[in-house]
Amino acid sequence: MRDADAYAIFTETIWAILFAAGPILAIATGVGLVIALFQALTQVQEMTLTFVPKIAAIFVGLIVFVPFCYGVVARLAETVFDLIGGGLS
Secondary structure, X not given: OXXXXXXXXXXXXXXXXXXXXXXXXXXXXXXXXXXXXXHHHHOOXXXXXXXXXXXXXXXXXXXXXXXHHHHHHHHHHHHHHHHXXXXXX
């Protein structure tokens, strides 16, 4: 395996991680910002108010985005397995 091959695999892996985790992280960030704004406006500082809606939104997001995440990871796996099967030189 050449250094360029290892770098290409590493780069594709980082991008796959970012694309697979991106939608879920965006949902968590968006819900967290909305809840923080609500808490700042109403001065309600209840700890469960931060965690329960965020966890519920993440679970819904996982249900929606799992096929997309699987597709990203499957493409990465196919690429890596093709490189392994093709005999890295």
